[in-house]
Amino acid sequence: MTDASPTRPHTETFEHAGATVDMVDAGTLLAAARVNRVDLLQRAVWPSPVQRVDLSVDGTGGTEHVFTARIVTLDPPAATKEKMRGIMLDIDPLGPLLARRIAAGDQVVTRLVDGVGSAAAAAYRTLGLEKPDDREPGLLADAAAGIEATVTHDGGVARLETRVPRDAVGVAHLRAFVILTLQAVAGIAGPQSLAGRRFVIGRLPATPAATQSVTLDMVGGLADVVAELRQIAVSFRHPEAMARWGARRPQGLLMYGPPGTGKTMLSRALANEIGAEFREIRTPEILDKYLGGSERNIKQIFRDARRYRTPTLMLFDEFDSIVSYAGAGGDAASQALNAVAGIFKQEMNDLIEENPNVIVVATTNFPHRVDESLIRSGRFDVKISVPKPDETSRAEILRKMIRGLIGAHETPGFRMFADDLDLAALGVASTGMTGADIKEALRRVQLTKAMQDARGAAVTPISQSDLLTAIHNLRGTPPPTP
Template identity: 35%
Template sequence: MDDIDQLREAVRNSPDNLPLRRFLANALMKNERYEEAEVEFKDALRLAPDSPDLKVGLADAFQAQKKTGLGLVIVEELVKEPKPPARAWLVYAKLLLQGKQAEEAKDAYETAIALNEGLRDSYLESEINLQLKAPAGPEKIKLQAGGPEGETGTRDGIDIERPKVRFDDVGGMDKVKEEVRMKIIHPLKHPEIYKAYGKKIGGGILLYGPPGCGKTHLARATAGEVASNFIPVGISDILDMYIGQSERNLHAIFQKARSLKPCVLFFDEVDALGASRTDMRHSAGRNVINQFLAELDGVDYDNEGVLILAATNAPWHLDSAFRRPGRFDRIIFVPPPDEPAREAILRIKLKGKPVGDVNYGRLVKKTDGFSGADLEAVIDLAIESKLEEAMRKGIPS
């Protein structure tokens, strides 16, 4: 029995022992068992719901799993407190960096080390500096989120993409693709047929399923299929510490999409933004949800031609009002890839690489239960194992 197992046994014998639960959660983090650590931090928070250290620990577990939006929800509340823990600023910096907000990450990191010099992290410093120096990608255009900043009070800009990826570049998911075609693609390509039946062009689709199964990739491919603009929206693009600012940010994003239609608007981790209002203590979160619902309804503005996709790993956490007709009325499960889908993903990912005779049938059998992200990781590991030999010979092998 290793140390972790011994700690688990101790927790089972003393389930209300808060220091013991905290110790177990931190031990799991050190052993890079982040999903298990997340569970333990949540259990500990049930015993001490106002503990800043436990909240920081949970946010760090989210950060380690790249659940950026969920982590930001926690630390953005913490750093508003009069005396937040220095480590909250450090985790905030890491999450902001994951969200490609290098300037804000730099400010948060500097605050952390000003409070506690012992938190200095040379790797994080180099990553922040690297992102600050990186040029913008060729497929992204930075557009203003409205009028002058002094008039609107919105964020500096909104990322607009024009994806080149198509459905052919997405392995498997044939049923999901067909539903997206009927709801989004066919109305844009054959508007006269839909108008004859009184159907508007637009609406919302909620994609849900396990992480790493291609929800974001499918959303980009949807925009690529209809050659439309694509606006990816994370929770960090909306939430703001100042009262009323989050609602203005959300409105600005919808207005930009309306001005660029046809446009695909994609909300990732939408459950973090649209969590059930009955679970919320503060009115600020409820106000954001009410604003979101108003934008979806398009009462004051025309949403025709704005195609709204959202992704979540936990649809049961989403406020029930989002699932009413006219909002996210089509809910589609994106499952882990089956055998034909895994083969299609492997063929797409290996295309153009120096490979020999690949036994796809055997690979498919051995990767039962793998997500698309898992398959990509397997290919990356295989490539790394061949790079040393290729570098030695000077040619790909």
């Protein structure tokens, strides 16, 4: 069974061993794994003695997608054996009593203690925990999908792994590996242990307002820009390939375009795609009213950057406010900007030579205000225009924003959006709006519904009419007539 709603994530549902499994946007997950390892399991409750299952797919190696599952059991052997020893060594309060009864010849207690030992030994064998280092790797297979998963053991952890060629991998392989993982869990917890349980395969949704967690997959309407940023991310995630060919990855990126088109969000998404720390440098951190203060500040920022030993993205937002009109004017303010721009050039050169772990991103709404020598190739190798979205792009932005809100807020019994949404019509109605404008229109509708709910009124899901009204109000145009 599948759910192909345009605003809700594509979900495939199947059953195995009495459990229901929802796979959310499986194709997108496999595509995203080409850039970053993707953790696949959302919140799940497992049958005892399974404590948790870590399920992931990683396609960053270039030739294969590697599916991995780690099944962690409760009360590993060492802890259980220590507890049993504790009874006999008087660590457990029950120990002295049992020892005295056994010494007195109490056969009932003796059989009871012996039975506990036999049951523990049987449990070790059932869980596959007996002499873990001596066991040979096992094998689970799905003939229909054509995959085999090796099973290895390390104490209380069972590990499954299978590899599929990158060019051949598909949703069927992901489904098959999930089933093999559930088979392994049922082998540990019992054949009926999964009955009635529900598992969701998909990445945890990020709240759209939390831009720190934004990824390139969440960016709508900027396919060309996203593709170029993915290329940059790949160059950072594969330093061995860069070194093999003597290639220098781009370390300077200038993004320019109208306000509200998502330049800062794209910078955060790029940092997350690389797996880099995000360091935003704001104008007040650099510009100083005292003579020489701005120059000292910019030198200190780059001095720190040369010492970063992990991938780091440095964002100079509103770059033109720091170095605008460099080379123009003869007043004190212009001279100060010229001095900052001159130091920035030299510091940027030194950073590129000394620390390949850092990428510098500058964003501006006014590229013509930035001296061309400052952003020449060699300093800023990549320059990307981030335009206002067109009609199709606006519909895509709405689709991804609405899906994010559904994933973050809808729960059983609570439906946030109605099924009458026409994204194409909303894309037309929002002509001239940026991604920031669309986000604001959604915020206004959400606030209206929340206030109605707070007052105890009957509240219906957000409809096409609600969104059209908010869009027209934001644009200052008459709302549509019913």
